[in-house]
Amino acid sequence: MTRPRTRSLFQTLYARLALGLFLLLVIVGGLFTVLSLYSVREYSAAVNQALNRDLASHLVSDRNLVIDGRINHSELERLFDLYMSINPSIEIYLLDQEGRILSYSADPAKIKRKQVSLEPVHRLLENPDAYPLPGDDPRSHDRRKVFSVTPVPNAENPTGYLYVVLRGEEYDFAESMVHSERLLQMGGGALAISLFVGLMAGLVFFRLLTRRLSRLTAQVEAFEAGAQDGTSTGSAGGAGVPGDDVDYLTTRFDQMATRIAGQLELLKDKDHQRRQLVAQVSHDLRTPLASIQGYLETLGMKQQELNPDERRRFLNVALAETLRLSKLVDELFELAALDARERQPFMEPFMPAELLHDVVQKHRPKAEQVGVVLSITTARPAMVLADIAMTERVLDNLIGNAVDHSPEGAEVKLSVTVDNKGVEICVLDAGEGISPQDIDHVFDPFYQAPGAIRSGHAGLGLAIARRMAELQQGRVSVESQPGAGAAFRFWLPLVDATAKESTAL
Numbered sequence: 152m153t154r155p156r157t158r159s160l161f162q163t164l165y166a167r168l169a170l171g172l173f174l175l176l177v178i179v180g181g182l183f184t185v186l187s188l189y190s191v192r193e194y195s196a197a198v199n200q201a202l203n204r205d206l207a208s209h210l211v212s213d214r215n216l217v218i219d220g221r222i223n224h225s226e227l228e229r230l231f232d233l234y235m236s237i238n239p240s241i242e243i244y245l246l247d248q249e250g251r252i253l254s255y256s257a258d259p260a261k262i263k264r265k266q267v268s269l270e271p272v273h274r275l276l277e278n279p280d281a282y283p284l285p286g287d288d289p290r291s292h293d294r295r296k297v298f299s300v301t302p303v304p305n306a307e308n309p310t311g312y313l314y315v316v317l318r319g320e321e322y323d324f325a326e327s328m329v330h331s332e333r334l335l336q337m338g339g340g341a342l343a344i345s346l347f348v349g350l351m352a353g354l355v356f357f358r359l360l361t362r363r364l365s366r367l368t369a370q371v372e373a374f375e376a377g378a379q380d381g382t383s384t385g386s387a388g389g390a391g392v393p394g395d396d397v398d399y400l401t402t403r404f405d406q407m408a409t410r411i412a413g414q415l416e417l418l419k420d421k422d423h424q425r426r427q428l429v430a431q432v433s434h435d436l437r438t439p440l441a442s443i444q445g446y447l448e449t450l451g452m453k454q455q456e457l458n459p460d461e462r463r464r465f466l467n468v469a470l471a472e473t474l475r476l477s478k479l480v481d482e483l484f485e486l487a488a489l490d491a492r493e494r495q496p497f498m499e500p501f502m503p504a505e506l507l508h509d510v511v512q513k514h515r516p517k518a519e520q521v522g523v524v525l526s527i528t529t530a531r532p533a534m535v536l537a538d539i540a541m542t543e544r545v546l547d548n549l550i551g552n553a554v555d556h557s558p559e560g561a562e563v564k565l566s567v568t569v570d571n572k573g574v575e576i577c578v579l580d581a582g583e584g585i586s587p588q589d590i591d592h593v594f595d596p597f598y599q600a601p602g603a604i605r606s607g608h609a610g611l612g613l614a615i616a617r618r619m620a621e622l623q624q625g626r627v628s629v630e631s632q633p634g635a636g637a638a639f640r641f642w643l644p645l646v647d648a649t650a651k652e653s654t655a656l
Contacts, residue, residue: 165361172353173346175515180342197283199317200297206280207313209299210234210243231256240322241562244289244314246272252289253311264289268333272300272312290320363397367404428596435479439472446472482611486596489618496622498540501575501576502648503542504529504567511565514554522559525550528566533574535643540644541619545627548612549578549639556582556637567643573625575642585631593629616641 183313188259193309207384210230231243243255250269275298280483285295298316315559445493446469450462457465488494511525518525553563568575585593596614613627620627624644 163361164364165357167258168357169354172357173350176346176349176353193283195287196297196318199287200282200284200299201280202274203315203317204282205297205301206241206317207246207315209304210300210315227254228256228406240317240319242316242319246312246314247311248311249481250539255289257290261290263292267314269312271298272314276301276302286314286316288316310544323575345399360397363401367397370408371404374411391610399495411586419553424595431596432483436476439476439479442472443469462616486611486615486618489615489622494622495543496619496642498536498538500534500536501542502532502540502642503535503537503576504532504542506539507546507565507567507576508611510543510550514547514550518554518563521554522561523557524562525554525555526562526564528564530569531568533569534646535574535645536646537623537625538619543624545619545641546576547617548616549576549627549641553578553580553582553639555638558582573642573644577638578641579638580636584633584635585629585637586633587607590606590629590631609654 190512206506227245228269234241234243243256244252244267246267246269247253249266251266252264252274253261264287267289271284271286274284276283283297284296288294288296296319299315301313303311303313366403446465450457450465450469453461485494507527507529511527515525550563552563557563557580563581564575564577564579567577594613594617596611618644620641626642628640628642629637630640
């Protein structure tokens with residue numbers, strides 16, 4: 152018997168689900184962290200721009216940057232120096248009407264742009280609440296930052312703009328230092344706690360889910376082991392009413408296991424019947440062959456000693472055994488063809504009562520020879536749809552079996568009854584009957600009742616009769632009590648009933 156293959160922990164569904172959940176949580180956690188940082192930066196920029204949207208205009212008015220409608224450049228230089236030292240997070244630039252940078256307070260090597268786009272400047276002046284609205288950063292070729300702006304010397308007749316970057320280079324440097332530390336402390340801790348809680352909850356849930364799958368796997372392996380060593384565990388113990396997919400799978404396996412167990416039992420029974428059939432065939436073939444061999448050997452060795460009558464008797468016995476052997480082989484081939492459905496019935500309407508009379512007339516000489524009377528009782532005429540040759544063969548076997556089991560002077564009663572679905576022919580013999588333990592085996596191949604008076608057959612007649620009846624959509628059954636004879640009933644469907652059934656199908 153093959154033992155179930157041992158699996159490592161990482162080959163189990165539970166481990167793979169746990170690993171998948173862990174990777175999913177890490178990916179989701181990472182995406183959440185990135186999105187959170189981006190959202191925080193956008194929110195911080197929006198708040199910063201909202202709080203400082205009038206910073207540029209306050210600088211112009213508070214520091215007297217415009218005198219008599221002109222820009223006070225000396226005061227502008229002092230403004231650059233003062234605010235860059237007081238609030239290093241901001242950067243102040245003076246722009247002309249084209250966005251070119253006219254003045255600034257910074258190392259010229261740090262200025263990457265000579266001109267900034269005025270499109271965000273005009274948008275912010277038209278809609279001061281449109282934040283966060285980033286503009287070009289003169290200290291970068293591609294970076295954009297929130298800003299505050301005001302036209303100078305005034306909004307009615309501007310010659311340029313005071314452009315204040317609210318989150319300058321110093322702010323970025325300080326923010327990067329703080330973010331690196333705080334991100335590891337707060338973000339890392341929150342992410343670790345979230346991952347741990349989510350992973351633990353997922354592991355518990357997956358454990359509850361895969362526990363039933365593990366039980367089902369154990370049941371499948373137990374069933375497989377039972378099937379391999381010739382036994383069957385039968386039911387898998389599944390739920391009667393399926394709930395989720397696991398319950399449904401368990402229920403389906405339970406049904407499959409029950410069906411396979413039944414099929415295994417059927418195969419065992421078929422195998423037993425096959426072995427028994429082979430043994431019985433061997434015995435029934437050996438008996439006539441041994442008899443033929445014995446008589447022919449005797450005839451050959453004592454040919455000169457035997458008179459003509461004795462030689463003729465030996466030859467007749469050998470011929471009779473040869474005919475018996477030939478009949479047995481023919482019946483074996485016929486039974487095999489019926490089991491394999493190689494022979495199909497030719498269905499046609501006819502009256503079974505008339506056929507019964509013909510078959511009885513054929514068997515009457517043999518019955519009279521052994522002192523058995525054949526009597527017939529028929530009902531109203533009725534037509535059946537069946538194979539005439541097969542029906543005749545069934546009647547031959549049933550009547551011949553009844554004659555063989557009836558003692559001398561007994562009567563074999565044959566009757567025909569008709570109902571709304573079919574015609575039933577009953578063959579009642581006057582034999583010793585069939586015991587309850589034998590009645591289920593009457594139609595088995597090579598079965599011979601112990602009360603047979605004239606056992607000149609091989610026990611295949613009733614098996615062939617049942618196969619032929621079933622091929623015609625009919626049936627053969629038996630009723631018997633010990634000491635009261637046996638009644639074999641052969642039923643065939645009426646023509647109208649068969650037509651109605653075919654129409655319904």
